[in-house]
Amino acid sequence: MILKPKNANNRLSENHWLVVGSSGSGKTTAVKQLRIIKQGDQVALFDPYLDYETLCGAEVRRYTSLPRFAKALFSARAAKQGRGFKIAFSPNNGATPAGLEAFCKVVWACGDGHHKKPLKVVMEELAKCVTTSGKATGFFGEILTGGRKFGLEAICIFQRGQEVPKTITGNIPNKWVGRQQRTNDALYLSKELDFPFEEIRTLPRYHYLVKTNDHDIGKFDKGKLRKL
Ligand SMILES: Nc1ncnc2c1ncn2[C@@H]1O[C@H](COP(=O)(O)OP(=O)(O)O)[C@@H](O)[C@H]1O
Numbered sequence: 001m002i003l004k005p006k007n008a009n010n011r012l013s014e015n016h017w018l019v020v021g022s023s024g025s026g027k028t029t030a031v032k033q034l035r036i037i038k039q040g041d042q043v044a045l046f047d048p049y050l051d052y053e054t055l056c057g058a059e060v061r062r063y064t065s066l067p068r069f070a071k072a073l074f075s076a077r078a079a080k081q082g083r084g085f086k087i088a089f090s091p092n093n094g095a096t097p098a099g100l101e102a103f104c105k106v107v108w109a110c111g112d113g114h115h116k117k118p119l120k121v122v123m124e125e126l127a128k129c130v131t132t133s134g135k136a137t138g139f140f141g142e143i144l145t146g147g148r149k150f151g152l153e154a155i156c157i158f159q160r161g162q163e164v165p166k167t168i169t170g171n172i173p174n175k176w177v178g179r180q181q182r183t184n185d186a187l188y189l190s191k192e193l194d195f196p197f198e199e200i201r202t203l204p205r206y207h208y209l210v211k212t213n214d215h216d217i218g219k220f221d222k223g224k225l226r227k228l
């Protein structure tokens, strides 16, 4: 059986994020630090390498079993108070396309355009879990292209732009870019995400460029992460 999201609401705005940078550039730290996620938020995480023990001061409840993860997420979403939670799916076999798709199927069913709170959806190691660099497919694709109306806000984390579907690089309004090891990767991101090439190429470790829905065209901010 496929469960569907409910109450499509066209007034909701698209709040997806992409977080891209070489290994060790600070992507996971950025997600924890940059207020992409806040204390009272409702968050589901695909966390195959156990990067999130805590998030915004709250303990992350972790499940290796998909049915248990689904049960925990459905009941936390259904609670009337709309309280914040952080619930992770960490399959024993790590980051695989089947694992991500199973996670996305559960998350998709949690969408509700009339819910008090959006559901933020953190997805780590995306490049290992997608099978195409063309269009995003399956429930992962549904979340990216249709999630907005149901209050689903994806946070897509990966190392190189070429490894993930164009649906991510082309359509996501909020972008965090960390250090890139290869000139070619910096060039690709500068074209796809519309940042100046030299700004990306010369980024030191833990430094980043960020552009959100609120920036005017061509504008962006720069920053450096703190050590957590
Ligand atoms: N500003 C910083 N100064 C020193 N170390 C940092 C800083 N930011 C992050 N780190 C450390 O660098 C390592 C890699 O960061 P991480 O966020 O895990 O990178 P990624 O997710 O891109 O692989 C972590 O151990 C983290 O604690």
Ligand SMILES: [Mg+2]
Pocket: 027, 028, 029, 051
């Ligand atoms: Mg990481």
